[in-house]
Amino acid sequence: MSKIVIVGAGYAGMMAATRLERLAEPFTIINKHAYHYFTTLLHEAAGGRGEPDKYRVDIKEVLAKPSSELVVTEVTGIDRERRVVRTEAGEFPYEYLVFTLGWVPEYFGIPGLAEHSLVLRSLNAAKQIRSHIEREFRQYREDQNPVHLRIVVGGAGLTGVELVGELLDWLPELCMTLGVPWDHVEVQNIEAMPMILPMVAENLREVAARTLTEKGAKLRINTKIVQVTPGRVHLEGGEVVEAGTIIWTGGVRANPLLEQAGFTVDRRGRAKVNEYLQSVDDPHVFVGGDSAWCDGPDGRPYPPTAQVASQMGRAIADNVHALVHGRPMKPFQAHLKGTLASLGRELGVGDMVGVPVKGVVAAVAKEASKVKYLLELGGVRLAAAKSGELVHL
Ligand SMILES: Cc1cc2nc3c(=O)[nH]c(=O)nc-3n(C[C@H](O)[C@H](O)[C@H](O)COP(=O)(O)OP(=O)(O)OC[C@H]3O[C@@H](n4cnc5c(N)ncnc54)[C@H](O)[C@@H]3O)c2cc1C
Structure with a gap:
């Protein structure tokens, strides 16, 4: 070990x-699945x-050295x-x-939300959402109940x-395949805050809202979900939205194992680290x-993003390697x-190193970022093998 x-x-x-592989430092990696998925x-x-399976890569395809377990x-x-790390397969000691271990959904104590909504938290959950929607749309063909065609996404x-954005590109195709009327479909995006996409500039938020509305979304800002019961989203003020599919995307918190292990955590359950990304409680x-x-x-x-997570991962490897070899760590x-x-397959909004981008340019930049990540993860070999499947240019 x-x-x-x-x-x-x-x-x-x-x-x-x-x-760590590049630094020739042996390690053991423990994960729920034998694959890494692109969250x-x-x-x-x-x-x-x-x-869906194209959104994953076998871990052993990336980590090939015999010193990596x-x-x-x-x-x-x-x-x-x-x-020691406790697992379902026994205990693993560490130095x-x-x-x-990433994130879990934050339900903000809203009654029924955890029990009666779907969450886009893993590849299996993504498959579940897709097949749930397909099932609901098929059910509509049986009983003509329009509730099957209503999708509520909580959180913008x-x-x-x-x-x-993605659903609004896919659902017209699904309707065509199943013979379901597209004009009966309703996608509501419900957000408690007065804006969507708080992380982008205000003018780009307007572009995003306009684009999604033109595609057919019903955007509802300043609208609080106060309870969820089976097939029903209860809003502040008393309105109840009946929906065949309810998906929650409204917040994340850190993996609860940190709090359970007694680490100092913030209100989102994240463990406090020092400038070297070492727990303040345990070097x-x-x-x-x-x-x-x-x-x-x-x-x-720092915000919970893949961009920051990737950079932290690399920095941690350098610092652990330094510590093991008695060298100074870097902040x-x-x-x-x-x-x-x-905002669907062909449009987007955002900024690249401070430069605002929108429309097709943003979508192309987003596709290019997939190649960049594949290169970082597995070099040219992985990028060449996978980018044809993942990139839509
Ligand atoms: C739909 C969506 C779109 C996003 N878009 C962007 C974006 O465009 N840009 C961006 O920067 N960020 C984006 N994010 C956020 C980004 O995905 C996260 O910040 C990032 O995944 C965090 O990385 P992580 O390594 O901390 O955790 P994760 O990537 O979540 O990895 C955690 C890993 O731990 C495993 N695991 C969890 N619990 C256990 C356990 N008990 N035992 C064993 N294994 C376990 C999981 O299976 C997973 O493999 C998006 C998130 C979502 C859901």
């Missing part, structure tokens, strides 16, 4: 792992853009005193732990907006990605290169 254990093979975990593209998998199992706890941040534990509470130069925590600073939100 190697002394470095990474838990979670998402953006942060995989970047830490590939870097940032889950809306495409849910929204019918080709086969992959264990496929569910992590159930961290015992900090004994320095240095890299905690990158990046995930909600990208999902709505043997590094935390990266959506699980980390790391303040940027402006004193505000982490993220390089934020902008945010791109897709």
Whole structure:
């Protein structure tokens, strides 16, 4: 057993792992599945853009060195005193732990939301959303009940907006295939805040809202979901929206295993780290990605994005390697290169290093970012093998 254990093979975990391989540092990586999936593209998998399985890559295809060990199992706890990771397959001791188990949905205590909504949280969940919608649309053919054709997406941040854009490109095709009237379909995107996409500039938000509305979305800002019961979304003020499909994208929090293990966490459950991405409670534990509470130069925590997670993963690998070899660690600073939100297959909005982009240009930039990630993850070999499947230019 190697002394470095990474838990979670998402953006942060995989970047830490590939870097450790390059540094010839042995490690064990523990993940629920034998594959890494592209979380940032889950809306495409849910929204019918080709086969869902193309949004994943076998971990062993990326981590090929014999010194890297992959264990496929569910992590159930961290015992900090004994320095072991508890899993369904037994315990794994570590000298240095890299905690990158990502996020879970934040339900903000809204009654019934967890029980009666779908969440775009994994590749399996994306497949589930897609087949649920297909089932509802088929059911409409049986009983002509229009509720089967109503989809409510709660939350209009990046995930909600990208999902709505994708659905609005796919659903007309689905209607055509199943012989269901497209003009009976309703996609409501419900947001409690007074705006959609708070992370992009105001004029681009307007572009996004206009684009989605023209595609057929019903955008409802300043609208609070207060309860969810089976097939019903209850809004502040008493309105009840009946829907065959209810999807929640309204918030994320860090993996709860951190709080359970007694780490210092913020209100989103993220573990506080120092400038080297080491837990402030335990120098043997590094935390990266959506699980980390790391303040940027402006004193505000870095946002939970794949971009930051990937950079943290690489920085953690360098610092663990330095620590193992008695060398000084380097402080982490993220390089934020902008945010791109897709609005379906051919349009988008966002900014690239501060330069605003919209429409087809933003969509092309988003497609190019897929190639960039594949190159970072598995070099030219993986990019050549996978980009043909993933990139739509
Ligand atoms: C639809 C969507 C679109 C997005 N678009 C963008 C975007 O355009 N740009 C951007 O920067 N960010 C985007 N994000 C956010 C981004 O995906 C996350 O910030 C990123 O995935 C966080 O990386 P991570 O490594 O912390 O966790 P994750 O990528 O979530 O990885 C965590 C890993 O841990 C595994 N795991 C979890 N629990 C356990 C357990 N108990 N045992 C074993 N394994 C476990 C999971 O299976 C997963 O492999 C998007 C998110 C979504 C959902």
